[in-house]
Amino acid sequence: MASESNMVAVPSQNIPSGPPLTGGSPDKAEAIKDFLRAFLRHKSALIGSIIVLMFLLMAVIAPLITPYEYTERSQELLAPPSADHWFGTDEMGRDLFTRVVYGSRISLWVGFVAISGSIIIGSLLGLIAGFYGGWRDSLISRFFDILLAFPGILLAIAIVAMLGPGLNNALIAIAIINIPTFGRLMRSRVLSVKEEDYILAARAMGMKNSRILWKHILPNSWTPIMVQGTLGFATAVIEAAALGFLGLGAQPPEPEWGTMLSDARQYIQLAPWTMIFPGLAIMLTVLGFNLLGDGLRDLFDPRMKR
Amino acid sequence: MAQPVLEISQLKLHFFTDKGRVKAVDGVDLAVHEGEIVGLVGESGCGKSVTSLAVMGLIPQPPGKVVAGTIRFQGKDLTKASPREMRRIRGNEMAMIFQEPMTSLNPLFSIGNQLVEAIRTHRSCSKQEAKNMALEMLKKVGISRSGILDEYPHQLSGGMRQRVMIAMAMVLNPRLLIADEPTTALDVTIQAQILDLMKALNQEFGTAILLITHDLGVVAEMCDRVVVMYAGQVVEETDRRRLFRNPKHPYTQGLLKSIPKLEEQKKRLYSIPGQVPNPLGMPKGCRFAPRCEFAFDVCGRAEPQLLPVEDGHLSRCWLHQEREEGRGHEPDHAIAQSQ
Numbered sequence: 058m059a060s061e062s063n064m065v066a067v068p069s070q071n072i073p074s075g076p077p078l079t080g081g082s083p084d085k086a087e088a089i090k091d092f093l094r095a096f097l098r099h100k101s102a103l104i105g106s107i108i109v110l111m112f113l114l115m116a117v118i119a120p121l122i123t124p125y126e127y128t129e130r131s132q133e134l135l136a137p138p139s140a141d142h143w144f145g146t147d148e149m150g151r152d153l154f155t156r157v158v159y160g161s162r163i164s165l166w167v168g169f170v171a172i173s174g175s176i177i178i179g180s181l182l183g184l185i186a187g188f189y190g191g192w193r194d195s196l197i198s199r200f201f202d203i204l205l206a207f208p209g210i211l212l213a214i215a216i217v218a219m220l221g222p223g224l225n226n227a228l229i230a231i232a233i234i235n236i237p238t239f240g241r242l243m244r245s246r247v248l249s250v251k252e253e254d255y256i257l258a259a260r261a262m263g264m265k266n267s268r269i270l271w272k273h274i275l276p277n278s279w280t281p282i283m284v285q286g287t288l289g290f291a292t293a294v295i296e297a298a299a300l301g302f303l304g305l306g307a308q309p310p311e312p313e314w315g316t317m318l319s320d321a322r323q324y325i326q327l328a329p330w331t332m333i334f335p336g337l338a339i340m341l342t343v344l345g346f347n348l349l350g351d352g353l354r355d356l357f358d359p360r361m362k363r
Numbered sequence: 364m365a366q367p368v369l370e371i372s373q374l375k376l377h378f379f380t381d382k383g384r385v386k387a388v389d390g391v392d393l394a395v396h397e398g399e400i401v402g403l404v405g406e407s408g409c410g411k412s413v414t415s416l417a418v419m420g421l422i423p424q425p426p427g428k429v430v431a432g433t434i435r436f437q438g439k440d441l442t443k444a445s446p447r448e449m450r451r452i453r454g455n456e457m458a459m460i461f462q463e464p465m466t467s468l469n470p471l472f473s474i475g476n477q478l479v480e481a482i483r484t485h486r487s488c489s490k491q492e493a494k495n496m497a498l499e500m501l502k503k504v505g506i507s508r509s510g511i512l513d514e515y516p517h518q519l520s521g522g523m524r525q526r527v528m529i530a531m532a533m534v535l536n537p538r539l540l541i542a543d544e545p546t547t548a549l550d551v552t553i554q555a556q557i558l559d560l561m562k563a564l565n566q567e568f569g570t571a572i573l574l575i576t577h578d579l580g581v582v583a584e585m586c587d588r589v590v591v592m593y594a595g596q597v598v599e600e601t602d603r604r605r606l607f608r609n610p611k612h613p614y615t616q617g618l619l620k621s622i623p624k625l626e627e628q629k630k631r632l633y634s635i636p637g638q639v640p641n642p643l644g645m646p647k648g649c650r651f652a653p654r655c656e657f658a659f660d661v662c663g664r665a666e667p668q669l670l671p672v673e674d675g676h677l678s679r680c681w682l683h684q685e686r687e688e689g690r691g692h693e694p695d696h697a698i699a700q701s702q
Contacts, residue, residue, distance in 0.1 A: 254466040260421055261461075262481050262531070263454035272480070276471050 095356055102352020108345030112338075116162040123155040127312045135328040145330040147321065153331065156312035157338050163313045164342060167228050167297040168290045174232035176239050176286050180279070183243025188251060188270055198244070201237035209234045209292075210299055217305040224313070227306035231296045235289055242285055246278035253277070280357045287350035291343040298339050314339050366438065367394040368539050368571045369418065374432035376417050379425060385642045387413040389595040390432070392669065395539060398569040400562070402586035402603075404576060404618070408639055410595040411575050415541045418573075419459055420449040437538060455485040458532035462544040464525035468516040474501075474527055475512025481531045500534040501527070503567075504560055522553035526560065533564055540564075543575045558584055579622055583607060591615050594640055594650040597669055601676040611678040613655045649681065657682055 096102055115122070125131075130150040131142075138145045144153035186197040204212065216230035217223075250256070251274060259269050300306035301315025309316060314335040321331035376388040388410045395401045403411045416422050418434055420441060434441040436457060441449065453459075461467050468477060478497035479490055486493070494512060501511055504526040516524060525545060532540055542561065546554040562585060565572055574585055582589055582603065589606045591599040591614065599612040610616045617635040637654035640646055646653055652662035661681050669679040 254461055254463050255469045257421065258459075258461060258467045258528070259469075261419055261453055261459040263450045263452070263484055264480075265450065268484075272472075273469050277469070 092356065096352070099352045099356060101348040102356060105345050105348025105350070105352055108341055109349055112161045112165060112342055112345065115158050116165050119158045119162060123152070123158050125152040125155045127151065127155050127159040128310050129155075135324060135331065137328070138330055144334040145328065147317070147331050148324060148328075151310075153334055156317060157314070157334050159312040160314045160317065160335065160338060161342070163224065163307060163311065164294050164297060164339075167224070167231065168293040168346075171228050171231040171293045171297075172235065172286055172289045174229075175235035175289065176282060178232070179236040179239030180243045180275075180282055182236070183240040184247055184270065184275065184278075186240070187244040187247025188266075188274060194244075197240065201240050204234065204237045207234075210296060213296060213300060214303065214305060217300060222305045222308065224307040224311065227297060227300040230300070231293050234296070235293065238289060239282060239285060242281055243278060246281060247274055250274050250277045281354075284350055284354045284357060287346055287353055291346035291350070294339065294342050294346070367396045367435075368437060369393070369395040369573065370433075370435040371414070371418070372433050372435075374414070374417065374434060375430040376413060376422065376427060377430050378427050383643050386595050386645065387427075387642065388417065391592070391595070391597055392600075393573075393590055393597065395571045395573050397538075398565065398571055399588065400565055400572045400574055400586050402574050402576060402582040402589040403592065404579065404582055404589060405592035406577055406639060408642070409592045411592050412543055414592075415459070415543055415573065415575055418541060419453055419457065420444070420446075421453075451485070454481060454532075454537075455535050456537050457539045457541070458535070458537040459541040459543065460525070460528045460532050460545050462547050464521050464528055464548065467528055468524060470516050473513050473515055474519075478512070478527075478531055478534065482534055485535055496534060497530070500530045503564070504530045504533070505556075506530070520553075521549050522556065525549060525553075525557055529557070529560065529564070533568065533570065536568055537570060539571045539573065541573045541575070544577070545574075546581060547576070547578070554581075555584075561585070579618060591618070594645060595642070596650065596679065597677075598651065598679045599677065600669070605676055611672050611676065611683060612651075612680050613657050613682070614651050617654075649679075 096106075128151065131146060131152070132150060133142070133146055134150045135148055136142055136146045136150075142152050142154065144157060146152055147156070182197045182200070186194040207215075212234050213227070213230040216233060217226050220226035220229065256269060256273055259273050264272075297306055297313070298315030298318070301313040301317075302319040304316075304319060307313030307316050309320065317335040318332055318339075321328070321335070324331050371391055371393040374388055374391045374393075375386070378385040378387055391410070391414055393401070393403070393414070403414065405411045413422065413427075417427075417429065418436070418441065422429075429442045432442070436452065441452070444452070468474070472480075475494060475497060478500075479493040482488070482493040482496055483490075488496075497512065498509065501507070506523065506526055516527075519527065529545075540561075545561070546557050549557060558581065561572060561574075564570060572585075574581070576582060586603050588602050589600070590597055591606075591612065593614050599606070599610065599615045601611075606615065607619065610619055614635070617633075620633040621635065623632055635654055636656075640650055640653070646663075648664050649655070649658070649662040649667050652658040655662065659681070665681075667679050667681045667684055669677050670684055672678045672683045
């Protein structure tokens, strides 16, 4: 909605005061360019994003780069890496490279959906708790405390045990256990943002609470949520793998990395590649998201501006 | 004069804290008439900002609470208005600008976006109409480049931002503008520009202004009438001329004495001895008595009333009230009242 054509240009020579200012509306493009430049200069952000993009690309074009179906069996069981099977085969003769590549689809999907769910529910609760305070705050904060009182993975196991094993239920469990992380972060941000002068000014303008929340408080509070979301993505990937490993997440023959690890653990001495490659995939994904998250945190921190 | 736009009478606003009751505003009377600029003067913590926020209905309750008194705005008692009515009045018929222009605008949205938002909160008009209104108002506050609507707060200087804030406050043509130390955070040269601007808008639109300040120089420049507050109470009220020529209350006299003067070559600048009383433990009797060089026995025992010294000049001091009732005679009713 910037710079509409029917806005009449007013001659600017009769400005009575004010120092010369930096540019007009092209400033937004400039800001994006600045951010990109800083991003490219930030090593860990750059490496992290390359890893993340690599897995993302793998997930998207999986059928194009894999020579087999992920359930397709060959005659060679537990074959070591070779030209035919880059990562070797598992105990059923399935191509491990194919399964690891397809596994990235599951892991990224679980991470994305679970963390989106945590962010939406957590932020909403945090927003209400921080903005309205009082009994709403007490209620919501105690709810967070209760969730945080359990070790995350134990709570996830309990939830999956209640709902029944399966990828979708694992996803729900991961979303639930990550709610307080985002909720408390949002609450603390809102507590500080709502004391800002522009919030008082908005009130003095007669704006409604709901409008102030959506227009002024939320946009000024969500940067740390984005950073935490990137880091949370890594946690979610680990948690999904852990649930898979315990047999509570994705069920065979789904090529989930954690499930693959679990199936492979009896062959660890006989055919170590069956564990190494899925394990490596988990580690790299987590590393990628952590590096990216750390980088974003630095880049969004105004004190790091050069 | 006609009915005042704003009439505060015997307003008591207390904060109920864990340590006890803080009487931030304790029986304040104040009136602002059509087209008038009234100065509300006092040092930090005297209750002047709380008074103005109370008028806007922006005191968080709890811990704050209007214990007694009325705030009449165009005849309507705001202490009894519903939140919905208050929202309709705020920003529409009554607007406010703040001390810190640097942080009073949302950093994430363009100036145009925020002005349009302000207009459309109260008027049902299209975005384009609102934009035109915004541009016109910005021109009146001295920003006439058309690109301003797409600029962001961080691109503007403090003076420019305060102009934008004034434009935002004045765009719906309110009857009353409350300005809470609008120039305190600005350079002296910019201060003068902003004050001139406010005066010009006051004359063009006839908007009454309640100007809160601790700067007597600003008062001398701007105000028709002046109300001096001390420790939550009004201690003196008069017109600007008499305030500077013939201040009655010892506190006002002290304030005026502590302004540095060019022609005098004093070694040390005068300052009122002592400190503002702790709001949790106000002194008995006159609240200024512990710091007052004229204090005598009555002052420590009974609280003086805000009474006229002459026509249109009120003072809350035993010095003047004694004179009316005969020197040396203690006014019994006041003692009775304070007990």
